[in-house]
Structures are given as structure tokens and as C-alpha cells.
Amino acid sequence: MVSRVIPVDPFDLVIFGGTGDLARRKILPGLFRRFCAGQMPEGAQIIGAARTEMDDAGFRDMVAEAIREFGGGRSCEDGTLDEFLKLIGYQVVDAKGEDGWKELKARLNDGLIRAFYFSVGPSLFGDLAERLRHFGLADDDSRVVVEKPFGHDLKTARALNATLAQHFDETQIYRIDHYLGKETVQNLMAVRFGNVLFEPLWNAQYVDHIQITVAETVGVGGRGGYYDKSGAMRDMVQNHLMQLLCLIAMEPPARFEPDAVRDEKLKVIRALDPVLPHHIVRGQYDGHGVEPSYREDAGDPRSTTESFIALKCHVSNWRWAGTPFYLRTGKKLRARASEIAVVFKDAPHSIFGADAGRHRNILTIRLQPNEGMELGVTIKEPGPGGMRLVDVPLDMSFADALGPDSEEVPDAYERLIMDVIRGNQTLFMRGDEVEAAWAWTDPIIEGWQNRGEAPKPYDVGSSGPDDSLMLMHRDGRKWRDIRT
Numbered sequence: 001m002v003s004r005v006i007p008v009d010p011f012d013l014v015i016f017g018g019t020g021d022l023a024r025r026k027i028l029p030g031l032f033r034r035f036c037a038g039q040m041p042e043g044a045q046i047i048g049a050a051r052t053e054m055d056d057a058g059f060r061d062m063v064a065e066a067i068r069e070f071g072g073g074r075s076c077e078d079g080t081l082d083e084f085l086k087l088i089g090y091q092v093v094d095a096k097g098e099d100g101w102k103e104l105k106a107r108l109n110d111g112l113i114r115a116f117y118f119s120v121g122p123s124l125f126g127d128l129a130e131r132l133r134h135f136g137l138a139d140d141d142s143r144v145v146v147e148k149p150f151g152h153d154l155k156t157a158r159a160l161n162a163t164l165a166q167h168f169d170e171t172q173i174y175r176i177d178h179y180l181g182k183e184t185v186q187n188l189m190a191v192r193f194g195n196v197l198f199e200p201l202w203n204a205q206y207v208d209h210i211q212i213t214v215a216e217t218v219g220v221g222g223r224g225g226y227y228d229k230s231g232a233m234r235d236m237v238q239n240h241l242m243q244l245l246c247l248i249a250m251e252p253p254a255r256f257e258p259d260a261v262r263d264e265k266l267k268v269i270r271a272l273d274p275v276l277p278h279h280i281v282r283g284q285y286d287g288h289g290v291e292p293s294y295r296e297d298a299g300d301p302r303s304t305t306e307s308f309i310a311l312k313c314h315v316s317n318w319r320w321a322g323t324p325f326y327l328r329t330g331k332k333l334r335a336r337a338s339e340i341a342v343v344f345k346d347a348p349h350s351i352f353g354a355d356a357g358r359h360r361n362i363l364t365i366r367l368q369p370n371e372g373m374e375l376g377v378t379i380k381e382p383g384p385g386g387m388r389l390v391d392v393p394l395d396m397s398f399a400d401a402l403g404p405d406s407e408e409v410p411d412a413y414e415r416l417i418m419d420v421i422r423g424n425q426t427l428f429m430r431g432d433e434v435e436a437a438w439a440w441t442d443p444i445i446e447g448w449q450n451r452g453e454a455p456k457p458y459d460v461g462s463s464g465p466d467d468s469l470m471l472m473h474r475d476g477r478k479w480r481d482i483r484t
Contacts, residue, residue, distance in 0.1 A: 008421040010043035012108050014137075016128055017119035018048025018059070018090065022147065024066040026178075027119060030414040032067045035084045037410070039418060047107055048090045049100070059090030072411075095124045101135040114142040115420050122149060122160055129167040138168070143420050145174045148239055149230065150429070153445075154438035161431040174420050175429040179240045181412030181419075184371045185247060186427070188340070191365075191373065193252050198363070201344065204323040208360070208477075211341040212244050214329040214367075215482045218336075219285065219460075220297045220307065228298040231305040232282075236329040238441045242269065243429070244340060245325060249315050258425040262433060269436040273314045275444050282448065282455040283308035283465035285332035291460050294332075306455040307331045310468040311444075312475075324475065328468060332460045337482045338367035352387050359389055364480075 013031075015023050034040055048059050064081060089107060093100035108114060116132060118125055125146060132138040146164070151157030164173055179185060192199055201207070214236060220227040227235060246265035253260035284294040284307050294307045308330030315325065342363040359378040366372050374393045381388040410418070419427060456465035463469070463482060472478050 007039055007041055008418055009113055010041045010109075011113040011115060011421050012045045012047065013115045013117065013417075013421075014047045014049055014104070014108075015117045015119055016049050016093070016095065016124075017117075019050045019052045019054070019062065020119055022119045023048065024062070025070050026413045027117065027417070028063050029067050029070045029072065030411060030417060032071055032081070032084050033410065034414050034418060035087075036080055040084075040087070043109070043112065044087055045089065045107075045109065045112075046087050047104070048088070049093045049104060051092065051094060053092060054090055056089050060085045060088050063088055095120070095127050095131070101131055101137070105135055105137050108137060113421055113423075114138065115145065116142065117145040117417075119147060122146075122151070125160060126163040126166075129164055133167045140169070140172075142168075143172050143174055143423070144168055145176055145417075145420055147176055149234065150175055150239070150434045151438060152230075152234065154435060154442050157434050157438045161435065165431075170431055171425070173431070174416075174425060175431075175434060176416055177239055177243055177429060178412040178416065179367070180243055180427040180429075181414075181416040182367050182371065184365055184367050184373070185244065187373070188247050188365055189256075191363075199252070202342075203319045204321055206344055207323050208343045208345045209324045209326060209475075210248055210343065211326045211480055212241055212248070212328075212339075213341075213480065213482060214241060214338045215333040216329075216331045216336055217333060217461075219292065219332045220294065224298040227307075228300055228303055228305045232307055232309040232329055232331075233441060233445055237309060237311070237327060238437050239429075241327050241329060242437050245313070245315075245327065248340060248342070249320055249325070251319065256426070258428075259430075261426050262430045266430070266433050266436055267317075268315060269433065269440060271315050271317045271320075272440050273316050274440075275311055275313060277447060277451065279312035279471065280444065280448065281308075281310040281465055281468040281471050282306035282453070283330065283458045283468070284455040285330075285460050286457040287332075287460045291332075293460075304454050308333075308455070308458060308464045308468070310464065310471055312471060326472065326477075326479070328464065328479070330458075330464050333482060334461055334463055335482045336369065339480070340365040340367070341480050343477075352389060359391055362480075 015027060017023060031040070031046060064085060067081060091100055091104045091107060093104055114137070116128070116138065118128055120128070129144065132142070138144070144164070151160050192202060243265070246268045249268045250264040251267065253264045284303070284305070287293045295301050295303050298305065308328070310326070310328035313325045313327060314320070344361040344363075346360060360376070361378070362376040364374040364376070366374070372395065374395045376391050376393050378389050378391055381390045416427060456467050458465040463479065469479065
């Protein structure tokens with residue numbers, strides 16, 4: 001099955017921070033893959049902009065090197081890369097000054113969609129937005145893409161939103177969260193709202209609990225300085241896990257339209273109860289001298305920043321009253337895995353007796369690795385000897401289901417950048433969403449800071465602190481294994 005490619009209109013895309021790590025690893029290789037797929041229209045132009053002194057030829061060399069390294073195995077030797085590089089240009093600009101802006105404007109084409117990707121730190125968002133307007137590069141139809149972090153807390157998020165709002169309408173601002181661009185995340189909405197099989201069961205009457213796990217095997221590494229000021233709560237829960245929770249818990253929107261979807265997500269965030277202190281577990285990885293510990297990676301021997309967090313949350317509305325949501329994320333864990341598990345309740349009565357054991361249906365949505373979905377069902381174990389029950393998976397991995405052309409499915413950044421060009425904000429966070437998420441997150445962080453709580457140590461390569469296991473065991477539940 002080959003994914004259907006829908007061309008976009010001609011555009012100019014300016015990537016501020018075009019020489020940075022994100023541009024090299026994700027943005028430029030993703031654009032190249034869209035070019036290979038035939039989605040890049042004739043007349044499109046991609047301009048890198050940064051303060052690094054470089055000409056067009058030098059930037060094209062850098063782009064070619066990035067694509068060969070991060071392009072996902074795409075062939076670069078058949079002339080396709082050379083054709084793509086013809087779309088590439090570079091302009092030196094001073095984000096806080098006057099240099100380069102008139103020259104950048106002269107490179108842009110009249111009458112095309114203009115998108116400006118802020119692949120820079122949030123401290124530069126206001127400067128860039130102001131100069132785009134002042135020098136006439138942006139108009140009322142232009143789009144700006146901003147990367148996280150969307151603030152450090154509610155106060156800074158509001159200030160950031162206010163700064164952007166001085167120069168751009170909310171309909172022009174695309175706050176990108178690459179988790180929302182994953183194929184499986186979007187399929188979650190298709191499964192829920194496109195199948196009569198699931199939606200009638202998607203509530204507290206039938207769902208025992210929901211687990212959301214984002215586990216990483218890497219540590220903070222070279223990001224130690226940034227991460228130690230952020231931690232797992234700000235870096236992952238406030239955005240990525242929050243968005244996954246919203247998609248799982250939200251009510252069906254009236255239409256599959258940007259504001260209709262985002263209205264329902266916002267209702268979920270506002271329905272979240274405050275998290276009780278004994279429903280929070282924080283941890284720091286400890287290498288015990290064999291591998292670097294978190295504090296060594298962070299460069300602070302007394303750091304109390306968490307590299308792991310687990311939470312028990314409740315959504316107080318009619319659909320989910322009484323159904324807990326368990327969230328966890330951490331670094332240096334046993335396996336790299338991101339998944340959502342919807343654990344359904346036991347059958348109200350078992351006709352097979354106590355010897356049959358306890359069996360539950362679990363719908364697992366795998367975000368990485370091996371994107372796909374799995375539904376656990378109970379069947380009779382083959383063979384004579386009575387009615388012995390076993391659980392088996394109905395497994396749909398996208399690689400198997402879509403066949404040999406599944407690699408044509410765009411990755412998250414590819415899809416989201418093309419949605420920017422189309423003007424489709426469905427998979428992007430709205431300003432009030434961001435602020436509502438911080439309004440829920442800030443009291444949790446302030447609570448453990450006021451209590452003076454230090455994170456619990458956990459072994460590198462483990463499943464996290466033992467207290468996180470107890471978070472579930474106290475409720476008669478257990479985390480799903482993250483070995484696979």
C-alpha cells in the first residue's frame with residue numbers, strides 16, 4: 001500500500017537556525033524526503049538563515065552532508081539530491097540587529113506562501129517576529145513555526161504568547177510538538193472515532209485504567225545544562241505526555257477541524273484534578289560508577305532535578321470519573337519505548353471459574369519503536385484437558401500492514417511541516433492549550449519544591465525507582481513491561 005501524496009502549493013520556507021542541530025537532523029532531511037515523494041512543488045524555495053558566515057554553496061554542502069547522515073537511507077546518488085539542493089539558499093542575518101534582513105526579503109518571491117521556522121531558543125522569538133514585520137517579510141497570510149519549550153512556567157508561557165501575539169494572529173502561529181505528527185498518534189483518533197467497536201467502550205464503565213509511557217535509554221548527555229533547569233516534568237510531561245493524554249481522553253469533536261479538535265483537548269486539560277503528593281514519584285538515574293550518573297551528566301553534584309517522573313492523574317468529567325491515568329517518562333531506562341495502553345475492565349462474571357485466571361483486554365498503541373497497535377484478546381489454549389484460557393495479541397504493525405512501501409509514510413516533522421504549508425493547525429497546540437497545561441503543571445512542581453523532596457535514585461537500565469512500582473501496586477495494578 002503506497003501512501004497517497006497530496007501536493008502543496010508553492011512556498012518560501014525560511015529556517016532561522018538553519019545551521020543548528022534540529023535543522024540538520026530533522027527539518028532538512030524531512031524536506032528532502034518530501035521532495036523525493038513528489039510533494040515539493042515547482043517554485044518552492046528553502047532558505048537557511050543564521051548568524052554563521054556562509055554562502056549558498058557552503059550551506060548546500062552542509063545540507064547534503066546532513067541528508068546523507070540523517071536522511072533515513074534515501075538514495076543520494078541518482079541526481080535527486082542535486083535537484084533538491086537547487087531549492088536551497090542561505091542568508092546571514094542578525095536576529096537582534098539590522099544586518100541581513102533586507103537581503104533576506106529580496107530573496108523571497110511575491111505571491112507565494114511564506115513560512116518562517118523558528119528553530120532557535122525562545123529568547124529570540126520576539127526579536128525574529130518583530131523584524132519579520134518591521135522589514136516587511138511577513139504579511140497576514142504568513143505562518144510562523146515555533147519549537148518547544150513554550151515557556152518555563154505559566155508566567156513565561158503567557159509572556160511568550162503575548163510577544164508572538166503582538167506581531168501574528170493565533171491562526172498564523174504553529175507550536176510544533178513532533179509527537180502529534182506520528183502516524184500512530186493520528187491513528188488513535190481514527191481508531192476511536194472511525195470504529196463503532198471502540199468508542200462505545202471508551203469510558204469509565206469499561207476502562208479500568210490507562211497507562212502512558214515514554215521511556216528512553218539515553219541520558220541527558222550534552223543537554224545537561226538545559227535539562228537540569230527543566231527536568232522530566234517540564235521537558236516531557238507538560239507537552240508530549242499531556243498531548244497524548246488529551247487525545248486519549250477527549251470527547252469526539254463535532255468535525256475534524258483544527259479548532260474543534262483543540263477545543264476538546266483544552267477541555268481535558270481543564271478537567272484534570274490536582275495531583276496529590278503521594279501520587280507523584282520522581283527519580284534520578286545512578287550509574288554506580290560504571291556509567292555516568294545524572295548528576296555527573298548535569299554537572300551539578302547536588303542537583304535535585306528529576307530524570308524520571310511517574311504520576312497518577314484523574315480527569316474529572318462524566319466520561320472518565322474514577323478511571324486513573326498513569327503517566328511515566330524517564331531517561332536511562334531499560335528500553336526505548338513509547339506507548340499508550342488502554343486496559344479494559346474484567347468481564348463482569350467469569351463462567352470459567354477461578355482456575356481460568358484473570359484475563360483482560362488491552363489495546364496498546366505503540367509510538368516507538370515499530371509503530372502500530374495491538375489488541376490483546378482471550379482465547380482457549382489449544383489442546384485437550386479442559387477450558388484453559390490464554391491471552392493472545394491481534395497485532396498490527398504499520399510495517400507489516402502497509403507492506404514494502406511503508407517507508408514512504410512521512411515521519412512526524414515531514415507531516416507537520418507540510419501541514420504548516422497547507423495552513424492546517426489540527427496537530428499544533430493553541431496558545432490557551434499551552435497556558436492551561438502550565439496552569440496544571442506549575443502547582444505540582446511548586447509542591448515538591450516547597451516540600452523539599454529529592455528524587456529517588458534508580459539504576460541505569462532499570463524500569464525506574466521502586467516507588468513508581470508501588471504507585472501501581474497500591475492500586476492492585478502494575479506497569480506494563482518496557483523490555484520490548
